[in-house]
Amino acid sequence: MRDAMWAIGIVLGLMLIAVVVKGLLSYAHTYLTSRVAYKVITDLRNDMYYKITMAPLNRFAGEKAGDLISRVIDDVNIVQGAIASISTVLRSSVTLVVFVTMMFLKDWQLTLLAIALLPLLAHMIRRFGERIKATSRHVQMRMSDITSQLQQTIFGIKIIKSFTAEETEIDRFKETNWQKYRLMMKRVRMRALMPALVEFLTALGIALVFGFGCYRVLTGKLSTGWFFGYIAMMGMVFKPVRDLGNFNAALQQAIASFERIKYVLDMSEEPHDDPDAVELRDGIKGEIEFKDVSFKYGEEPVLKGINLKVAPGERIALVGPSGAGKTTLMNLIPRFYEPTSGEVLIDGIPVRKIKLSSLRRLIGMVPQEMILFNGTIYDNILFGRPEAEEEEVFEAAKRANAHDFILKLPKGYRTVVGDRGMRLSGGQQQRISIARAILKDPKILLLDEATSSLDTESEKLIQRSLEELMRGRTTLIIAHRLSTVMNADRIVVIKDGRIIETGRHDELIAKGGFYERLCQMQFQ
Structure with missing residues (x-):
């Protein structure tokens, strides 16, 4: 009795150890595969951002910002999905090779019959893969259009509302979105049909083997037990084949996305x-x-x-x-x-x-379109010279006639300006942009005067700020105001x-x- 209890205890202990080991291995597998996938896409996004940032200015003349954003965000996510599936593919490939080898060793004639449909299966997977890849390209192009339109809507919302064009823009967005939906469903149909056909061909192969095997059993060339053991072994091949077919579909989507990613990675640098x-x-x-x-x-x-x-x-x-x-x-x-x-x-x-x-x-630049980043007023001015002291930032703002209005804001210099400075008036944006240039203290100034109309008081403040900015500097200014022209050397x-x-x-x-x-x- 005691020996039996010891045996039961050992068995239970081994089962517990097996469960713990299996859990640890599962954790390690999930952690390591995810780490590799996330590391690859993190590096990929860093490389893409570097390429975009270092590309020459004229490279962006024909580009849509939304398209580049979509490539960096959406296409990289699709590649990540394929990378995360690699471990499953490796496991399925090893399983497939092992069992097919065992099948050859057990009965090479039945195995040759089992793989007779393999060329047809490979051809079908290749054709489906090509169609999935082509459709995926169009899906990602529509995703770029959606991202571009959304970006334009956010930045141009004032114009859209002023022209009461909300319904027009909504309809345009819906149409693009429905185009993407239809393409995605086309891809879904192909992805759903491919495993079904793989299973059909696999089942057909099993049926052929079963029929030929039964004939050999009836003629006494094979034993029943041996044959059913072979069929069971052949059934183990079914799941790896299906997994490889599914991975091929994901791989084709990833290839289509990587072609779009490569477009960014191949950008020339300055x-x-x-x-x-x-x-x-x-x-x-x-x-x-x-x-x-x-x-x-x-x-x-x-x-x-x-x-x-x-x-x-x-x-x-x-x-x-x-x-x-x-x-x-x-x-x-x-x-x-x-x-x-x-x-x-x-x-x-x-x-x-x-x-x-x-x-x-x-060189200091003040463009016609005042570009402010979505940060604080302080950070936007400091952008001109990141190593500057706080007092230098305040002094630049004073010289740009911006200090007083900044102090009147609830959070002062820590006020967040919003995307492109949308929380500030046009005159305030211009003065912060001028303060940024003053802080940089350039020897040469390139100034494109804003064409936007401001109230008289703001115009005077801007003119005084510009005079302060241009004093003692070599200045080229694209002039839109008569006063600027008359004061030029x-x-x-x-x-x-x-x-x-x-x-x-x-x-x-x-x-x-x-x-x-x-x-x-x-x-x-």
């Missing part, structure tokens, strides 16, 4: 520094010179033979009709674009011979990519040329 590129030191004067500079967008010429020299501290107003090339001219200075011919120089040094980071530290008139007139306001008005007509149309 030009690397020349081996002999120099670091700009203190004492830079800030002289700018364009020597016979031309530039093309593709085959379309934008700038043609530009020759212009800007003295240190000089304030140049660029004026001209829309599309004349003013913004392009400014974008050549920080090397956002590279000239097609000619060269741009800073203090006599070609910009391509200056280290890119050093060049851009020298020199006006450069650009038309059709060429400089056609230069001089002060009164001189150009007296000449009665294109500038005089432009003033009547644009500034009156």
